[in-house]
Amino acid sequence: MSYDASLWLTFILIGLATTLPRAGFIVLGNRVALPPVLQRALRYAPAAALAAIIVPDVLVTAGDLEIFSPKLAATAAAIAAALWSRNPWLPFIAGMGVLLGLRQLLGA
Amino acid sequence: MSIVPQSSPHGFRAGAREGFVVFLPISVGLVPWALVMGMAMVGAGFTPVQAMGMNLIVFAGTAQLGTLPLIAAAAPLWLIVVTALALNLRFVIFSAAIAPGFRGIGTPKRWLAGHLLTDGVFATCLDKMMHVDDPPWRLGYYLAPAVWSWLLWQFFTLAGIFAAGYIPKQWSLEFMATIALIVLLVPLARARPMLVAAIVAGGSATLLRGMPLRLGIVVAICAGIAAGFAAEHREHQERRS
Incomplete structure (x- = not known):
């Protein structure tokens, strides 16, 4: 399969993995219910999945663990902005500002 | 046990108007997200057509942003799908919680409502969907914010896709996607x-x-x-x- 065709297949499958969880219970109505224990456990899935993608993204550079990097400082700035302000733009401005500023300073 | 207010609101249009007014200020938060989404998809190497195709097929900020690094790294398909499922699991709970709000509403409209379910729409509509009796009013109250979110999302993602072309490569736009995921994780x-x-x-x-x-x-x-x-x-x- 060509790259383009496999990409569209990927989109369709991600689309199914997106719409089915959302529409499932709304379409089925009150005919089925999720066991409470499973409901409680599932609440942790989004935070776990997000962190599993973010943390390696920040700490690993070109395959190697590199904890102290401009990316870590940028992450700290973005977290601080998200914690202390409700402005939706600020985390992006703070994070990208620190990342690009530090890279400029370090000459990387 | 249903609580019927004294002057029970009714009608699709009245519901849509009220839902839209409540949701409008909240919806502004979608704009930076959609811009970042557009830029991130270009950063992952998609053509504008591929990027908009993904955006139309997959209506989900987190699942889209979260799977982009995996797609860019040519990860196996099943892993991409499992990750997308994990990122969407919270909607199983939202869907179960809001389902009683669709009593008296037909199946095709329920599919549409499910496809358009987002965090913001869920938070805005849950309470009213439970307590108002008139089904057309409820459907309007839900669909107005949901369709508005969809329109904003598509428009500003497209803007992000075109803006990405004007930004130098050394700006590491792909890190915008990481920041977007961080912004989602922090309140959780x-x-x-x-x-x-x-x-x-x-x-x-x-x-x-x-x-x-x-x-x-x-x-x-x-x-x-x-x-x-x-x-x-x-x-x-x-x-x-």
Whole structure:
């Protein structure tokens, strides 16, 4: 399969993995219910999945663990902005500002 | 047990008007997201047609942003789908919670409503959907914010796709996607068990990054869920003793 065709297949499958969880219970109505224990456990899935993608993204550079990097400082700035302000733009401005500023300073 | 207000609101248009007015200020938060989404898809190497195609097929900020690094790294398809499912799991709970609000509404409209379900729409509509009687009013109250979100999302993603072409490569736009995911994680991780789940999942994913087929991510997500569940259990016990 060509790259383009496999990409569209990927989109369709991600689309199914997106719409089915959302529409499932709304379409089925009150005919089925999720066991409470499973409901409680599932609440942790989004935070776990997000962190599993973010943390390696920040700490690993070109395959190697590199904890102290401009990316870590940028992450700290973005977290601080998200914690202390409700402005939706600020985390992006703070994070990208620190990342690009530090890279400029370090000459990387 | 249904509570019928004295002057029960009715009619699709009245519901749509009220839902739109309540949701409009909240919807502004979608704009930076959609712009970042557009730029991130271009950053992952998609053509504008591929990027808009993904945006139309997959209506989900988190699942889109979260799977982009995996698609860009040519990860196996099943792993991409499992990750998308994990990122969408919260909607199983939202869907179950809001389902009673669709009483008296037909199946095709329910599919549409399900496809358009987002965090913001869920938070805005849940309460009214439970307490108003008239089905057309409820459908209007739900669909107006939902369709408005969809339009904003498509428009500003397209704007982001075109803006990306004017931004130099050394600006590392792909990091915008990481920041977007961080912005989603921060409010979730305010509760301690959630923070535990995030730390365990993030740490495991980093340590296990060498596992074949990027299996480390799946193991890390499971470990995070287990850790969060255990932390919640401990919190309950501490409170009891």
